[in-house]
Amino acid sequence: MMPTIGPAWASYTIEEVDGKVVLVQQQTTEEKPVISNAGSHLDASVAIKTEHEDSDSGNLFSITPDHTATIDIYNELFSAFYNVPINIPTTNIAASLTHSEQFTKLAEDLGCLGNLPNLRSQINATLLLHRHALLRAIKNDPARWLLLSLSLHNDSIYTEALIHMSGAHPSWPWPTPRSSLPEEIVRLITAKSFELNQRCTEIERDLLLLTINVGRGASSHPVSLLVNSEFDTWFVVSTFRSILAQEFTNLHDDDKGSLRRGTMYRKIWKGEGYMPYENMRRMMEQVMPSAVQNLSEDLAILKREASAYVKDLAKNEALLDVEGQKYQTENLQDLKAM
Structure with missing residues (x-):
């Protein structure tokens, strides 16, 4: 993938470094790549490798049906660099929450969430569409939502979740443990x-x-x-x-x-x-x-x-x-x- 970094274009590969999947920048180029909204299909030009591979081998990580959902997330995340809208399910608040957490966690693991303000805004807009269902979901597990709000810089979700936990303290009737919070x-x-x-x-x-x-x-x-x-x-x-x-x-x-x-x-x-x-x-x-x-x-x-x-x-x-x-x-x- 080749997201914009300043005035030039940077090429990246997904590599496993010290047991963690990260983006590794390759040689820069002035040539703007062509990318299309491929939906849920992986772009064949994206190389996925580990640090133990021969960099010249060109071997791609084997993709099995079990990895389909993960690969979809990767594909949409890379497309977000080019302002291609991501697809977050809106059938219910639980589906939206899970997908949003997957997006933000992957982007944070790859160290690129801060470079994708449009990703944050799209996720925030999708969550706010749920209105009262969102508020009920925050009430049912405020710690989980507060953690997501920190990644999304979402002030309203953060405040709502904090209110619940502050009001209930020292009681903790929720599934996400208090220890998960900073x-x-x-x-x-x-x-x-x-x-x-x-x-x-x-x-x-x-x-x-x-x-x-x-x-x-x-x-x-x-x-x-x-x-x-x-x-x-x-x-x-x-x-x-x-x-x-x-x-x-x-x-x-x-x-x-x-x-x-x-x-x-x-x-x-x-x-x-x-x-x-x-x-x-x-x-x-x-x-x-x-x-x-x-x-x-x-x-x-x-x-x-x-x-x-x-x-x-x-x-x-x-x-x-x-x-x-x-x-x-x-x-x-x-x-x-x-």
């Missing part, structure tokens, strides 16, 4: 997880201090158990805080609590799925019947205030979501990094 990425995940935990602690404190103010202007003040007319609302506020406190306690006592907190924060943000009115009404009828009259209004105020506190943390469902299947893809610069 050490600096592991340190980054730990640091971002610490920052996230601090944010969650601050928000939990704010939620446990939630109250309802009564009165207007200078006379506005938090409801008090010492004022008879405010006691029912104060009781609702205290019950609201008590239920949240129990939820936080259960979360912290769970070794896998980091995998569940996203669900809880999104419920608070949306105001749904926690402390439903009917359940609260039945409880109040048993312990404080007089609080039922204004319960709907008081509960709505508390949920609205709580939602505002967790909005920034929960607006991107991927931030802490390692279980759900629906996503909103907003960029989180505070968890992006290198």
Whole structure:
């Protein structure tokens, strides 16, 4: 093959050096080679040899049917030097991922990925076509996708994968082992997880201090158990805080609590799925019947205030979501990094 290197043309052969397949540059030439898009067929002019072969023998590496897929990858990779579009299957995200990994690994092994920006852009464009399927796939194995994103210089995949791992730390419910990541990425995940935990602690404190103010202007003040007319609302506020406190306690006592907190924060943000009115009404009828009259209004105020506190943390469902299947893809610069 003869890719462009500067103003001249360079000839390469694929050789095995120290047990590794590499591209070895041959004598340069000013003559531009002719290359066609041969699809999945190997160009007969590409020599594949090992370091033990006689360089003048012209022997080609024996290609068997078992090597067909590998040879297709080689052929398309070499064609990419001439801006011939590569063919990545798009039938499903798994097929696209496997093919993309094969392309990037081979290009990195041959030391030419940095010289093929079009290869990166074509792979990135193909992966992004999967949209929600791509996000679900990242959620199911973020470490694998982060490794690919480093090769592809794909900022969005990198950020999405980092968010999942930082949110779940120290839990690791994925098939690709943590040890497969570079050490600096592991340190980054730990640091971002610490920052996230601090944010969650601050928000939990704010939620446990939630109250309802009564009165207007200078006379506005938090409801008090010492004022008879405010006691029912104060009781609702205290019950609201008590239920949240129990939820936080259960979360912290769970070794896998980091995998569940996203669900809880999104419920608070949306105001749904926690402390439903009917359940609260039945409880109040048993312990404080007089609080039922204004319960709907008081509960709505508390949920609205709580939602505002967790909005920034929960607006991107991927931030802490390692279980759900629906996503909103907003960029989180505070968890992006290198």
